[in-house]
Amino acid sequence: MPVDASQRGYNKExxxxxxxxINSLEEELNDDSFSKLGAVFSQKMVIAALDLLDRGDVIKYVATWGKVDYEVLGSTSTYFVQLDLPSQIPFYCSCPAFSKAVLFAQTHIMCKHVLGTLLARKLSMAMERPISADELLEIFTKHYQ
Incomplete structure (x- = not known):
């Protein structure tokens, strides 16, 4: 059963x-890819994440010093996503669902924005944009006010 349907407690395994x-997916998604993702995530979440890719809503910001962060254009707002964090939960999203379902209730292992970002990174489907330190600061400020 998918984690976001019944799992309690953050599950590192x-x-x-x-x-x-996600890392085993090929460059082009197919029915087998969808089935593999469905083994861990609900169909609704997989479809929502893939919809973000289809709409080109994952933006990859690459700072001049090499730091990479992502912004995801959600249905009601824009969210800031960080991957590869050195913590028990190796990513972060500024969306309310991440705070509620991943951090507090621990019923999900990630939100659709993180899943979409991980898929976009794996499949090279993120819109890449260089960013300066001042622009990155502006994005941080917008999301963390």
Whole structure:
């Protein structure tokens, strides 16, 4: 059963499985890819994440010093996503669902924005934009006021 339907408590093992599935995906998604993702995530979440890719809503910001962060254009707002963090939960999203379902209730291992960003990175589908330190500061400020 998908984690976001019934899992309680943050599950590092399930996260490892999910990341292994994402890393095993080929450059082009197919029915097999969808089935693999469905083993860990609900169909609704997979479809929502893939919709972000289809709409080109994942933006990859590459700072002049090499730092990479992402912004995801959601249905009601724009969210800031960070990947590869050195913590138990190796990513962060500024959306309310991440705070509620991942951090507090611990019923999900990630939100659709993080899943979409991980898929966009794996499939090279993020819109890449260089960013200066001042522009990155402006994005941080916008999301963390």
């Amino acid at each position: 399930l996260l490892s499985v999910a990341l292994a599935i």
